[in-house]
Amino acid sequence: MKKNIKKAAIFFSLLFFITNCIYAQDTGDSRALSQIITTLQEAYDIQFNYAEDVINEISLKPPAKKLPLPEVLAYLENHTGLSFALMNDSFILVKPRADIILCGYLKDRDNLRALASATVQTSDRFTTSDENGFFQIKIKNVSQLITIRYLGYGTITRSYDQFKRSGCEDVYLQPDLQLLSQVIISNYITSGINKIDNGSFQIDFSNLKILPGLIDNDVLQSVQAFPGIQSVNETVSNINIRGGTHDQNLMLWDDIKMYQSGHFFGLISMYNPHITQKVSLRKNGSHVSYSDGVSGTIAMQTDHKVNSEFKGVIGVNLIDVNGFADIPINESSSIQVAARKSISDFVETPTYSAFFDRISQNTEVASNVMAITNTNKTFDFYDTSLRWIYNINDKEELRVNFINAHNQLQFNENAIIDETEESRDSRLDQNSIAGALHYKRVWSDTFSTDLEIYETDYKLRAINVNILDSQRFLQENIVSETSTKLKVSYILDTRLQLLNGYHFVETEVTNLDDVDNPLFRSLISEVVRTHSVFSQVDYKTLDNKTNLNIGLRYNYIGKFNKSILEPRLSFNHRFFKHFTLEVLGEFKHQNVSQVINFQNDFLGIEKRRWQLSNNKDIPVITSKQISMGLNYSYDGWLIAVDGFYKIIDGITTQSQGFQNQYEFVKSQGRYDVKGVDVLLRKHIERFNTWLSYSYMNNRYLFKDLETNYFPSNYNISHTATLGMTYALNNLKVSAGFNWHSGKPTTKPVFGNEIINERVNYEATNASTLNDYLRLDVSATYNFKLANKARANLGISVWNILDKENQINNFYRVKDGNITETVQNSLGFTPNAVFRVYF
Structure with missing residues (x-):
């Protein structure tokens, strides 16, 4: 490998x-x-x-x-x-000139049929083609871009001098063999965030103005703006979609499954914000071609079209320096490259210090036993991304993607042994590398195929030294996955499309524990292969008021001789002009989950190990969920209410992060969660404000532990966000309050805290931590530097009130007494950014 x-x-x-x-x-x-x-x-x-x-x-x-x-x-x-x-x-x-005119005849490339009522536009004018496909439009200069759009066909954008100019020539459009998803609610929360008729939400970063506390388009921080999405510990490596755990989220980057999500071990997203153009979020009703992610799907995408002009961005903030280049190779090919690197090698900023203190709380990195001191603590990260598109001809397209991300933490452990000072290094490395090839072939105006192949590899490696005992403890967690997917699309008519496909996935997970004194080595490597076939029908009514996607996926896991059927449903109907009804449902499964081990962890920083299901003590996780929503949108107002219910079966206690009486217990169980997400938004010219609220009742059932249901570790019953944005010319400001009820916790029984030198706990998760409250602000200003260059300056403050929010706690017995350890959230954390676009 x-x-x-x-x-x-x-x-x-x-x-x-x-x-x-x-x-x-x-x-x-x-x-x-x-x-x-x-x-x-x-x-x-x-x-x-x-x-x-x-x-x-x-x-x-x-x-x-x-x-x-x-x-x-x-x-x-x-x-x-x-x-x-x-x-x-x-x-x-x-x-x-007063008379630069572009004219032509729009035609279907396959059957040469004239395309009437196509839209032809420039930055300041537009027209439509007549019944013969003829159009003409006035142009300011030969470099001005002309965009031609027609429903069911691929959009083309060219400058005037890229058209043939000897008379009115034929202009051919290529059929787009996908029923186009429509935006049913634009600016769902703020500009650039839309709701799509297939039940998903989309963030278009090219149009996203600003969000509270964010000055970079951090992908995984941005998705937490939606009701029902949050992180119980403020990290992007622990995103909870309607009460699920992070490992139950399907994380895709250009259709590549990713097993790592963050830099700084979760405090910022590892996906470069410049090359990642769009994000699609699905809480329910997943597309039938998707596997895994029993709780939800976050699909990130780069720009999927060939670009004709060079674009570049160079930026620096208080955490990293970054760059991006969009390079046209020729008329049929372009390449995008992006990279980021932390600046901690050169300067230690207040933002870096706040992040480092946050990730190292209550870990061996922050403090060791009294005889040992830690020095030379350093942290570094980088990532690189690449996307190359080549339009082989009018019917074939090839796309290549590549991503590499790395985190490294290192420090020295020092002690005086036999009157001699000794020092040894401890370090933690986290790395992801992945590549994919996508090939699309259009066979006719009704038939096309898509082939997707990817390889993704994740590795977490820690060397933890015990200098007093002359011991070295090596730990590794490795995931290697190969996937091949073939999709066959067939358009039955302009409103009905059939999709069929086959998907093969091979996942290998390896866990290593290696101790040199005394000698001990445990190496466990397992492989699971899954074969799937799927079919989906997409239907739209002629008036575009009703959209129905219904599909079925069959999965066969050869190792367990296990068959799983997964129906999927997405239904959307617009009525009374301003109302939309939505019904979503799905069955899903996943073979990989995470173990959260607080004792045998990676220096206390990254506590999660990926593991494969064995269909015994680690079962295949399955889910069933249904939701129904009603939206009202008119005159800048939006009211959205969405009720949901889901059941996740096959979870283990090791994956749920218990730190009470069940911390070392191994048991299988399930959880169910029901609740409602509410959003109220008002847009008034330059001012936009929203109030979101989520209620949920999330509960476990582990029959081997307790006969009745008890609250989940992720049962945040009430969550509310109040946000606003204001834009005036080139200035944009935003602020937001975030509040939620406290995370569940299990306290010792008051007055009888210790029995047999162990903590005597009350009923499981019967108590909660203090309520969480955070105020974030941000502002950006755009200005012109030169003819082809502009700049962006931004500042933000996370937790401007510097409130000490409790995000976790646990109890231990020490010297016959109860001790409580509390982990706090990020405090006052400023950031600033300067970017140049050219």
Whole structure:
């Protein structure tokens, strides 16, 4: 596997080098018109007179040297669409032509059928094609972009000079063999967050303005803005969707399943915000092609179209420095590359200090036994991402994705042994590397296939030294997964589509415990293979008021000779113009879960180990859930109410994070959760405000432990968020209050706390911690730096009130007395960012 990973890394490095070379060859001759004019003024001793906005963003190859001036001006007119009028021997007036017209006939590429009522638009004009597919539109200059859209066909965006200009030529559109999902509620919470008719929510980061406490588009912090989504310990590595555990979330990055979600061990997302353009969140009603994620799905996507213009971003905040480049290779191919690196090697900021103190609370990193001191504590992280698209021809598309993320924590343990000072290193490394290939083929205007192949690898490795006992404890948790998925789409008519497919997944999980004194080694490696076939029917009514997706997935797990049927349902109906009814349902399963081991952990920082189901003491997890929602949207108002009920079966006590009498007990059980999510939002011109509330009753049933239900460790009964955003020209500000009732806890029995030197606990999770309250603020300002460059400056404060919120506690017996350990949330945490876009 290591050799394969190295080969993949070499392949993507070569790919990046080659495409950069190609790009340099393809675009190196083009220059900005302003630069060409400056050169011509010196060469011909003339003066050009023009308005900046007339020539802005126009680039072309310079005219040949030593041409007569009239031929130079003719060349510029032909390639810019501008008028270059020679007023006298030394003065030339540059102005837009009054009659740059683009015309053409829109046709289906496969059957040459004329496409009527297609939309053709520029930044300031639009028109539609007639019954013959004919259109014409006025253009400002030859570099202006023209976008052509038609329902059921792929959108094309080109500049004027990319069209054939000898008369009105045919323009072909490629059928898009997917029934287009529609936005039924735009700006669901704030600008850029929408609700889709298939039951999912979508965040479009290109339109997302700002959220409280965030100045970067942190993917996994942003999804927590939705009702019913939260993290009981403020980390993106412990996101709870309607009371589920984090390992029950299907996390996808461009359809690659990811087993790591955060940097700083969960305090920020590991997915680069510049290359990740959209996020789709599903609490229920998953698409039939998805497996795993019994509690919910978070699917992140890069831009899936070839880009024709170079774009770049360089930024720095109080945690990391980052960069992004969107590089067109030619008309049919483009590549995106993004990278981030922590700045803790160079400077220790207040944000870094707050994060480090938060992750190391009550761990060996923060404090050791009295005879040992810890020094040289360092933390570092980086990530790199790549997306390459190649339109092989009008019918075939190839897309390649690659991601690599790494966290490293290191410190020295020091002690005086036999009057000699000794020092040894302890360290923790967390790494994810994954690559995928997507190939799409359009066979006809009704039939297409998609092939998706990925390899994803996750590794957590810790070396924990005990300097007093001369002991080294090595621990590893490794996940390696290979997936192949084939989807076959067939359009029965303009409103009905059939999807069939096959999915194969092989997952290997390895756990290693290795002690050198005394010698002990435990290596457990298990593999599970799953074969699945699925089918789904998507239907829309002619008036687009009703959308129905209904499907069935059959899974066969060969190792256990186990068959699982999973029906899926998504129904949406608009009525009375402003009302929408939604019904969602699904059955799902997953073979991989996490063990939370507070004693035998990775230095106390990362307590979670991935493990495979064995169909015995670690069963396959299954889920059933149903939800019904009603939405009202009119005149800037939105009222959304969504009731839900779900049952998750096959969980284990090890996966639930008990720190009471069941901490070392191994038992199987289930939980069910019912509740309601409510959202009230009002948009008034530049001002947007929302109030969300969630109620849930989340309870366990472990029959081997207790005969009755008892509250779940994730039973946050009441959650409320009050947020606002305000935008004025280039300035955007946001603030938000976050409140929820306390996390359940199990206290010792008052007055009889210890029995037989063990804690005597009250009824399980009968108490709660104090209520949680946090106020976050953020602000960003955009401004122009140059003709093709702009900048963004932002500041934020997380927990501006510096409130000490309790997020966890546990009790121990020490020297015959009860001790309580309380873990607190992040305190006052400022951040700032400066970015340049070019």
